[in-house]
Amino acid sequence: MLSSERIPNNVYLSDNKRLQRALERWQPKFLDWWKDMGPEGFQDAHKVYLRTAISADAKGWANFDYVRMPEYRWGIFLAEPEHERKIAFGDLMGRDVWQEVPGEFRNPLRRLIVTQGDTEPASVEQQRLLGQNCPSLYDLRNIFQVNVEEGRHLWAMVYLLHSYFGRDGRDEGDALLERTSGSEDKPRILSTFNEPITNWLDFYMFAMFTDRDGKYQLLALAESSFDPLSRTTRFMLTEEAHHMFVGETGIARIIERCCQLLQETSGMAEDVRRQGGIDLPTIQKHLNLWFTLSLDLFGGEISSNAASFFANGLKGRPHEMRFDDHVAKEGTYDVPVPENGHLKSEEVPLRNAMNEVNRDSYIEDCEKGLKRWNRVLEKFGMSDRLYLPNKRFNRHIGIYAGHHFDPQGHPISEEKWELHKDEWLPSAADKQYIESLQATPVFEPGKMANWIAPPRRGINGQPVDFDYVRAEA
Ligand SMILES: [Fe+2]
Numbered sequence: 281m282l283s284s285e286r287i288p289n290n291v292y293l294s295d296n297k298r299l300q301r302a303l304e305r306w307q308p309k310f311l312d313w314w315k316d317m318g319p320e321g322f323q324d325a326h327k328v329y330l331r332t333a334i335s336a337d338a339k340g341w342a343n344f345d346y347v348r349m350p351e352y353r354w355g356i357f358l359a360e361p362e363h364e365r366k367i368a369f370g371d372l373m374g375r376d377v378w379q380e381v382p383g384e385f386r387n388p389l390r391r392l393i394v395t396q397g398d399t400e401p402a403s404v405e406q407q408r409l410l411g412q413n414c415p416s417l418y419d420l421r422n423i424f425q426v427n428v429e430e431g432r433h434l435w436a437m438v439y440l441l442h443s444y445f446g447r448d449g450r451d452e453g454d455a456l457l458e459r460t461s462g463s464e465d466k467p468r469i470l471s472t473f474n475e476p477i478t479n480w481l482d483f484y485m486f487a488m489f490t491d492r493d494g495k496y497q498l499l500a501l502a503e504s505s506f507d508p509l510s511r512t513t514r515f516m517l518t519e520e521a522h523h524m525f526v527g528e529t530g531i532a533r534i535i536e537r538c539c540q541l542l543q544e545t546s547g548m549a550e551d552v553r554r555q556g557g558i559d560l561p562t563i564q565k566h567l568n569l570w571f572t573l574s575l576d577l578f579g580g581e582i583s584s585n586a587a588s589f590f591a592n593g594l595k596g597r598p599h600e601m602r603f604d605d606h607v608a609k610e611g612t613y614d615v616p617v618p619e620n621g622h623l624k625s626e627e628v629p630l631r632n633a634m635n636e637v638n639r640d641s642y643i644e645d646c647e648k649g650l651k652r653w654n655r656v657l658e659k660f661g662m663s664d665r666l667y668l669p670n671k672r673f674n675r676h677i678g679i680y681a682g683h684h685f686d687p688q689g690h691p692i693s694e695e696k697w698e699l700h701k702d703e704w705l706p707s708a709a710d711k712q713y714i715e716s717l718q719a720t721p722v723f724e725p726g727k728m729a730n731w732i733a734p735p736r737r738g739i740n741g742q743p744v745d746f747d748y749v750r751a752e753a
């Protein structure tokens with residue numbers, strides 16, 4: 281890569297003048313969007329200790345330095361090509377992967393890329409005000425790291441659209457900057473990315489559960505027969521790990537602080553609140569919300585779209601190699617379907633259940649995170665445990681939408697739902713409480729808001745009290 285290039289890349293952009301010009305025309309639109317919709321209040325007057333990818337290899341993808349966010353070097357990086365890579369699943373298994381988009385799959389592939397691409401700027405928009413009430417400089421730096429990398433993920437998808445989808449692709453690239461999270465007339469494509477994130481408890485849960493959905497979508501796209509998509513998403517996965525780290529450790533630190541406050545008092549949830557902490561029932565409610573919103577992102581349980589994506593090799597299963605049968609023409613998947621207030625098990629042809637297969641492997645991954653959170657409770661000698669609600673609970677997409685289930689997955693009546701929903705999901709009062717805790721930001725290096733414990737260690741070997749975000753005139 282030439283460091284003098286306007287768009288850092290490892291795709292030989294300067295050899296393709298047309299593409300380079302198209303992307304250079306998109307770049308100022310992206311920067312305008314970043315300045316309008318990116319982190320509010322931290323655009324020009326602050327330098328942030330950020331990781332920047334300057335190449336896709338082990339040495340180059342994690343360079344740390346102070347950067348003004350609008351000057352972040354958003355670039356285009358694909359993982360190295362795999363020699364003679366073959367299609368690994370579906371009806372076309374064993375053939376060469378595609379370096380160009382096959383005409384018959386142009387529309388579905390474009391749709392997959394646009395849908396993935398849309399989530400990236402959406403999350404930046406959802407989180408844009410949180411810098412204003414950060415619990416520490418360490419956390420402030422972390423959210424900005426996540427934000428700039430979601431910006432880079434948008435670049436990754438726009439690169440594919442511009443390179444392989446001609447005029448349509450360029451129009452889609454522009455439209456990605458025109459939709460806005462939560463907008464009435466031009467919302468983001470997926471409903472979870474239109475949900476407001478108004479406090480840091482929401483943010484950490486989002487990074488834990490919704491970024492993890494991102495990981496699973498990227499893993500499924502990394503299997504794609506369209507090789508440039510596979511290589512792009514493989515590199516994006518290296519960055520995604522940090523986002524989930526931010527979410528998981530953020531919540532672990534809130535749990536730790538809650539336990540400390542419980543130990544100092546009689547051990548009641550009200551006491552935690554009285555001392556300005558976040559109590560376990562409130563944590564559980566936010567977990568219930570963001571876990572279930574993220575489950576929706578996998579799509580319907582029984583889906584002919586999912587079946588054709590798999591059959592045609594557009595989108596596989598995360599870690600496809602771990603499965604025995606890559607054709608999946610035979611076999612069924614048990615799906616409990618709601619019927620007259622009960623659940624009836626239905627054997628769905630495996631290909632039509634691919635969304636459910638992916639959702640279940642995601643849930644397994646979430647369970648591991650829950651175990652680590654519960655270890656904090658164990659360490660403090662507490663008997664309470666956090667848990668994942670059943671996958672039928674609080675769903676808005678798929679066969680469970682429009683029905684009510686309790687967190688254990690039992691069908692319940694509308695009345696029962698109304699009666700209990702504030703015990704299961706964050707209420708207006710919970711929201712108000714959390715936001716009252718987070719009304720003032722903490723900008724002093726090393727200092728933490730009262731409701732969160734400090735991290736174990738700092739970023740990139742720096743101390744916790746490092747000056748992660750510097751105000752500069
Ligand atoms: Fe992303």
Ligand SMILES: [Fe+2]
Pocket residue numbers: 430491494520523
């Ligand atoms: Fe992410």
